[in-house]
Amino acid sequence: QVLLQESGPGLLKPSQTLSLTCVVSDDSFHIGGFYWSWIRQHPGKALEWIGYIHYTGTTYHNPSLQSRTSLSVDTSKKQFSLRLTSVTAADTAVYFCARLRGVTASFDNWGQGTLVTVSS
Amino acid sequence: EIVMTQSPDSLAVSLGERATINCKSSQSLFYSSKNKNYLAWYQQKPGQPPRLLIYWASTRQSGVPDRFSGSGSGTDFTLTISSLQAEDVAVYYCQQYSTPPSITFGPGTRLEIK
Numbered sequence: 255q256v257l258l259q260e261s262g263p264g265l266l267k268p269s270q271t272l273s274l275t276c277v278v279s280d281d282s283f284h285i286g287g288f289y290w291s292w293i294r295q296h297p298g299k300a301l302e303w304i305g306y307i308h309y310t311g312t313t314y315h316n317p318s319l320q321s322r323t324s325l326s327v328d329t330s331k332k333q334f335s336l337r338l339t340s341v342t343a344a345d346t347a348v349y350f351c352a353r354l355r356g357v358t359a360s361f362d363n364w365g366q367g368t369l370v371t372v373s374s
Numbered sequence: 375e376i377v378m379t380q381s382p383d384s385l386a387v388s389l390g391e392r393a394t395i396n397c398k399s400s401q402s403l404f405y406s407s408k409n410k411n412y413l414a415w416y417q418q419k420p421g422q423p424p425r426l427l428i429y430w431a432s433t434r435q436s437g438v439p440d441r442f443s444g445s446g447s448g449t450d451f452t453l454t455i456s457s458l459q460a461e462d463v464a465v466y467y468c469q470q471y472s473t474p475p476s477i478t479f480g481p482g483t484r485l486e487i488k
Binding site: 300301302303306314316317350352354355358359360361362364365366367 | 375412414416422423424425426429430433435467469471474475476477478479480481482
């Protein structure tokens with residue numbers, strides 16, 4: 255069972271940039287068939303896919319957030335990161351990192367999630 | 375973008391009875407080149423991340439009890455819990471994958487004990 259752990263600030267002010275990092279516990283990070291993903295969940299709401307990155311650096315984004323998101327990967331640390339610019343209260347959510355298994359197109363391992371609140 | 379809908383929004387079922395949740399996509403999720411439907415089901419309990427139950431519409435993830443089953447193809451899918459247990463109280467989501475890489479989740483179905 256691979257473990258994923260998110261980290262980052264829990265409170266931001268409007269217009270700031272959200273930066274989150276997810277550390278992966280095992281060497282599946284370097285296996286080609288997995289994609290490292292960010293998903294968020296607004297309070298009491300459904301899940302929203304933000305994007306994912308392959309360890310080679312290839313990225314795919316949700317078009318609705320693409321203009322404000324960037325994903326990066328640090329293979330030496332087995333970690334990947336999300337940056338979301340110009341945050342507003344609408345970006346308040348629990349942010350999960352997760353592993354997407356490419357062959358099944360499903361998220362088979364998830365971090366516990368981290369709550370990010372945007373408030374002035 | 376493919377839009378996912380689920381029905382019902384919430385469901386109350388007696389212990390030991392069958393629970394059925396439906397998921398519908400706005401486009402077919404069947405990929406003939408792979409002979410697969412790219413539809414997954416998740417269970418989420420309060421304060422926890424989602425847990426993968428089913429992928430390829432009908433294949434149970436390792437460790438998932440066999441009372442959970444998935445069916446359907448194309449645009450219409452169903453998650454069935456054959457005999458509801460107390461620990462199955464949760465919100466259930468379906469999720470689609472399509473190309474170009476695009477992923478959306480359904481709005482969720484809340485399952486409770488009657």
